[in-house]
Amino acid sequence: MYSKKESRYENCEETARWLRDRVRTPPCIAIICGSGLGLLADTLCDPQVFSYSQIPNFPTSTVPGHAGELVFGTLQGKSCVCMKGRFHVYEGYPLWKVTLPVRVFKLMGVQVLLVTNAAGSLCETYRTGDLMIIRDHINMPGLASLNPLIGPNDDRFGPRFPSLWDTYDPNLRSTALEITHRLGHAKLTHEGVYCMVGGPNFESVAEAKFLRLLGADAVGMSTAPEAVVAKHCGMRVFGLSLITNRVAQGYEGQEAVDHNSVLEVSKWRSQILQDLVTELVATICCQVDNDQQPY
Numbered sequence: 001m002y003s004k005k006e007s008r009y010e011n012c013e014e015t016a017r018w019l020r021d022r023v024r025t026p027p028c029i030a031i032i033c034g035s036g037l038g039l040l041a042d043t044l045c046d047p048q049v050f051s052y053s054q055i056p057n058f059p060t061s062t063v064p065g066h067a068g069e070l071v072f073g074t075l076q077g078k079s080c081v082c083m084k085g086r087f088h089v090y091e092g093y094p095l096w097k098v099t100l101p102v103r104v105f106k107l108m109g110v111q112v113l114l115v116t117n118a119a120g121s122l123c124e125t126y127r128t129g130d131l132m133i134i135r136d137h138i139n140m141p142g143l144a145s146l147n148p149l150i151g152p153n154d155d156r157f158g159p160r161f162p163s164l165w166d167t168y169d170p171n172l173r174s175t176a177l178e179i180t181h182r183l184g185h186a187k188l189t190h191e192g193v194y195c196m197v198g199g200p201n202f203e204s205v206a207e208a209k210f211l212r213l214l215g216a217d218a219v220g221m222s223t224a225p226e227a228v229v230a231k232h233c234g235m236r237v238f239g240l241s242l243i244t245n246r247v248a249q250g251y252e253g254q255e256a257v258d259h260n261s262v263l264e265v266s267k268w269r270s271q272i273l274q275d276l277v278t279e280l281v282a283t284i285c286c287q288v289d290n291d292q293q294p295y
């Protein structure tokens, strides 16, 4: 099922080595930017930019709003790498490829993963433009055997049966909440459950009602596989959704969502999201490991 060529550990190692040979300072924090949220990467100091197409084994971005660039640099004095654009299952990539960057970052010494996404609200009290700090997730594809950890387990990354009960780091969540209060964004910030679906279609009304019944507060098409792989290899994870639309749970009185409107809301709110992530990065203690070798 998994050919030698696709052997995931060796792929990650090769990519990590290629990047390490080129970056000035290895990162200790990785940030994945969701749809339309890549502007954060432009705020890194002393940036080094790589197009995904030049990085060995990296997929390329095919979705508008995902520039397809890896940016290394410092934010608040912390050495970071920012993905300007992520990979989605609906683009046709296998999950090991969707999550390959996370393992590459791990091999480069990253200890903390900050993930952002655009998501639709299933919760009555969330409005368009609100933020949701991810407390937990429902990995719908994962429940149906589309999980990035399926296949032979490589113990060099993590255990065969990882626990996910504390995937989204409680300290990072509470710090982020404090920051939103300090920045005056308390009223538009929530903590909730993100549900990942495969996409690329947005939800039918019946699906939206079903996901709400399951306990989801917001729904999107990413993040859960990245969080699972990061937790598996021992990273601290923080997830943040920008609520770009409300998901219709009835057949009347609501406009259908489309990707352009998602991008418009992302553009409108990206500064708030950037401010929060930047302040959060300032609080994170992590050390650049200059001696980090691929394990």
Ligand SMILES: O=P(O)(O)O[C@@H]1C[C@H](O)[C@@H](CO)O1
Residues within 6 Å of the ligand: 033, 034, 035, 063, 086, 088, 116, 117, 118, 119, 199, 220, 221, 222, 223, 258, 259, 262
């Ligand atoms: O990469 P994210 O999860 O932010 O992108 C969301 C989900 C779809 O890719 C797209 C729909 O507009 O936005």
Ligand SMILES: Nc1nc2[nH]cnc2c(=O)[nH]1
Residues within 6 Å of the ligand: 118, 119, 120, 121, 197, 199, 201, 202, 203, 219, 220, 221, 244, 245, 246, 247, 257, 262
């Ligand atoms: N599945 C899904 N993904 C989204 N990304 C942004 N909005 C939505 C939404 O309403 N549904």
